[in-house]
Amino acid sequence: MSIEVILTEKMSIDTALRKFSKLVKKEELIEQLYNRREYMKPSKKKKFKREQAIIKRKRQEKIDAKKSKLNGDM
Numbered sequence: 001m002s003i004e005v006i007l008t009e010k011m012s013i014d015t016a017l018r019k020f021s022k023l024v025k026k027e028e029l030i031e032q033l034y035n036r037r038e039y040m041k042p043s044k045k046k047k048f049k050r051e052q053a054i055i056k057r058k059r060q061e062k063i064d065a066k067k068s069k070l071n072g073d074m
Contacts, residue, residue, distance in 0.1 A: 003020065003023045003024060003027065003029075005019045005020045005023070
């Protein structure tokens with residue numbers, strides 16, 4: 001698996017780095033490296049996954065609350 005970002009003449013390096021980091025997040029490479037660093041028991045995997053889901057849900061609720069506040073929905 002390799003990730004490639006091809007630069008065009010008009011594209012800046014900052015833009016290319018942003019594209020690269022988005023692709024890395026999309027492919028979940030960092031998570032794979034973290035998971036493979038050491039063995040995790042199945043029960044710990046479940047607990048970790050559940051905790052991550054809670055964090056993600058809270059983050060999404062904050063974003064939704066901000067959007068509804070901006071739109072004037074209450």
